[in-house]
Amino acid sequence: MTYFFFIIKSALEDFRRSKMQTFLTSLGILIGVFAVVTLTAMGLGLKKYISDQFDALGTNTLFVAPGKLLESRGMGASSLLGNRFDLKDLNSLKRVRSVKSITPLSSKSGTAKGTKKSEFSTIFFSSDAFFDISGFEIDKGRFFDKRDVDKRTKVLIAGPKIAEKLFGSINEALDKKVSIDNVSFTIIGVIKSKGGGGFGGPDYDSYFFGPYTTGFIFDPDKKFIRFAMKTDENINIATVKEEVKNAMLKRYKDDEFSIVEPTEILSVVNGIFGILNLVLVAIASISLLVGGIGIMNIMYVTVSDKTKEVGIRRAIGARKNDILFQFIVEAVALSILGGALGLGLAYIGILFVQPFFPAYMDVTSVTLALGVSSAIGIIFGVLPARKAANLEPVEAIRYE
Amino acid sequence: MIKLDKVVKSYKIDEETTFYALKESSVEIKDKEFVSIIGPSGSGKSTLMHLIGLLDKPSQGEIIVQGRKISGLNDDEISSLRNEFIGFVFQQFNLIPKLTVLENILLPSFYARKKLEYDPKEKALGLIKRFGLQGKEKSYPNKISGGQQQRVAILRALIMEPKMILADEPTGNLDSKTGTEIMKLLKTLNEEEKITIAIVTHEADIAKYGKRIINVKDGRVV
Numbered sequence: 006m007t008y009f010f011f012i013i014k015s016a017l018e019d020f021r022r023s024k025m026q027t028f029l030t031s032l033g034i035l036i037g038v039f040a041v042v043t044l045t046a047m048g049l050g051l052k053k054y055i056s057d058q059f060d061a062l063g064t065n066t067l068f069v070a071p072g073k074l075l076e077s078r079g080m081g082a083s084s085l086l087g088n089r090f091d092l093k094d095l096n097s098l099k100r101v102r103s104v105k106s107i108t109p110l111s112s113k114s115g116t117a118k119g120t121k122k123s124e125f126s127t128i129f130f131s132s133d134a135f136f137d138i139s140g141f142e143i144d145k146g147r148f149f150d151k152r153d154v155d156k157r158t159k160v161l162i163a164g165p166k167i168a169e170k171l172f173g174s175i176n177e178a179l180d181k182k183v184s185i186d187n188v189s190f191t192i193i194g195v196i197k198s199k200g201g202g203g204f205g206g207p208d209y210d211s212y213f214f215g216p217y218t219t220g221f222i223f224d225p226d227k228k229f230i231r232f233a234m235k236t237d238e239n240i241n242i243a244t245v246k247e248e249v250k251n252a253m254l255k256r257y258k259d260d261e262f263s264i265v266e267p268t269e270i271l272s273v274v275n276g277i278f279g280i281l282n283l284v285l286v287a288i289a290s291i292s293l294l295v296g297g298i299g300i301m302n303i304m305y306v307t308v309s310d311k312t313k314e315v316g317i318r319r320a321i322g323a324r325k326n327d328i329l330f331q332f333i334v335e336a337v338a339l340s341i342l343g344g345a346l347g348l349g350l351a352y353i354g355i356l357f358v359q360p361f362f363p364a365y366m367d368v369t370s371v372t373l374a375l376g377v378s379s380a381i382g383i384i385f386g387v388l389p390a391r392k393a394a395n396l397e398p399v400e401a402i403r404y405e
Numbered sequence: 406m407i408k409l410d411k412v413v414k415s416y417k418i419d420e421e422t423t424f425y426a427l428k429e430s431s432v433e434i435k436d437k438e439f440v441s442i443i444g445p446s447g448s449g450k451s452t453l454m455h456l457i458g459l460l461d462k463p464s465q466g467e468i469i470v471q472g473r474k475i476s477g478l479n480d481d482e483i484s485s486l487r488n489e490f491i492g493f494v495f496q497q498f499n500l501i502p503k504l505t506v507l508e509n510i511l512l513p514s515f516y517a518r519k520k521l522e523y524d525p526k527e528k529a530l531g532l533i534k535r536f537g538l539q540g541k542e543k544s545y546p547n548k549i550s551g552g553q554q555q556r557v558a559i560l561r562a563l564i565m566e567p568k569m570i571l572a573d574e575p576t577g578n579l580d581s582k583t584g585t586e587i588m589k590l591l592k593t594l595n596e597e598e599k600i601t602i603a604i605v606t607h608e609a610d611i612a613k614y615g616k617r618i619i620n621v622k623d624g625r626v627v
Binding site: 314402 | 455
């Protein structure tokens with residue numbers, strides 16, 4: 006064991022004596038590891054972000070959205086441009102036996118004016134069932150209820166982020182008036198933070214939530230962008246889908262709406278990120294390969310430089326395997342050094358992008374990065390190390 | 406304790422020409438002897454030393470170390486013999502520049518296969534004190550004088566408590582005063598520690614420290 010530390014120490018002493026060469030050699034691994042870790046962190050983060058958005062909805066939820074969501078036309082465009090639903094659809098879906106609760110969803114964006122600040126924000130209009138379906142919890146005050154929906158009261162629930170921005174603190178925001186596009190609402194509750202946000206998708210912490218009937222103030226046509234519903238857990242989800250579909254088919258053609266389970270979206274997301282990750286790993290592997298060749302090259306140079314040293318060590322009793330081990334350790338130290346620097350740099354990079362991108366570094370990528378770099382050290386270090394080990398002692402010691 | 410029996414070292418230059426670095430020679434070094442091997446450069450004395458030091462294998466003949474034939478040993482076993490049996494001292498000191506004085510002295514003990522009956526670090530520190538190198542433990546070889554470097558090399562040779570010290574031109578890179586000190590040191594080791602000493606030199610002044618002188622000339626022991 007002490008011998009092992011001794012080898013590491015003398016390898017580090019070598020590095021210290023030729024810092025520039027060491028740095029340049031490990032640069033290939035550094036870049037490779039940096040690329041793998043950062044890119045997978047971004048992929049993972051994005052995937053986690055999207056998963057989290059749907060995870061909150063639980064297993065017994067369904068969406069009805071306009072257009073074909075999960076087909077080639079893509080998610081975003083069709084749901085924005087497709088036909089929108091109305092109260093008639095809401096009532097017909099409410100009559101579906103296996104749907105336990107349902108909420109229509111619509112939204113309105115505008116400048117929200119608080120006591121401290123004005124900020125561009127969005128209100129999500131829904132029924133009182135929305136909080137249950139989305140798994141929201143109240144932090145201060147209360148959710149709006151069926152009465153608020155029936156009476157079209159001008160009340161809002163605020164996300165914690167927007168409440169703090171507009172009023173200075175969550176407590177301050179409660180029972181205050183907020184005006185959005187010159188319509189005044191009372192804030193009756195603030196939800197607990199849902200986290201996430203920042204990349205295109207909904208950041209619930211920065212939203213307001215109001216009764217859908219109140220939302221008609223902004224939309225005389227009384228339309229909804231989609232429905233979210235909780236289904237009876239005793240009934241097979243496929244059966245529920247069939248029933249919902251039949252209800253929808255009374256008014257729409259098959260391709261004018263889609264019924265989606267969050268898990269379906271998740272599997273699509275997972276599929277996309279699976280491919281994406283594979284591509285990233287393939288690209289990064291090339292740079293790791295180049296890095297490994299760099300290490301092999303410099304190790305050959307090192308072996309030449311250290312021929313005399315090998316001779317001395319052999320003369321005083323080092324066996325071939327001792328020499329082999331020494332050079333492999335050196336190659337591994339070199340590549341782990343690159344790996345660790347790449348990892349550190351990736352960590353800083355991830356911290357840097359986190360405010361506006363949901364990058365997320367996990368233990369697997371760290372282990373993988375260090376594992377792969379040590380493997381590179383071993384693989385590309387073996388040949389030069391063997392060359393060193395096989396030097397004839399008498400030739401090596403005469404070498405000048 | 407070491408016997409070279411009719412050894413030959415030759416190199417094939419091409420199909421027809423063979424170069425004989427050492428023609429058939431037999432040499433025996435006995436226990437506790439102080440032997441000087443003298444000869445001009447190119448005489449084959451270095452080849453002879455490499456053979457005695459088990460750094461090289463003879464083309465013909467046999468080397469017998471304490472009754473064991475070298476031809477029957479594999480590379481690892483020969484390495485262990487070098488480690489435990491022989492201590493080397495070279496003309497250019499051959500310390501490893503990136504290791505400190507203490508680490509250089511300890512180096513052979515890292516390669517030891519047998520369990521040592523003493524703590525090598527304690528032993529090294531004791532030797533450093535005894536041979537006047539205190540305060541230099543953490544110095545790197547390029548920060549100390551040539552005489553000190555050669556003393557470090559001798560301590561490195563002593564750390565494994567070898568039976569024999571093999572010194573190749575040990576004074577070649579030193580001024581005559583320091584050279585004399587080093588030779589006296591080797592003489593003390595022979596007389597007091599009963600360590601067999603074999604030195605290779607081309608200088609008659611140095612060779613006369615030996616109780617027996619082996620002359621090498623034109624690739625032959627005379």
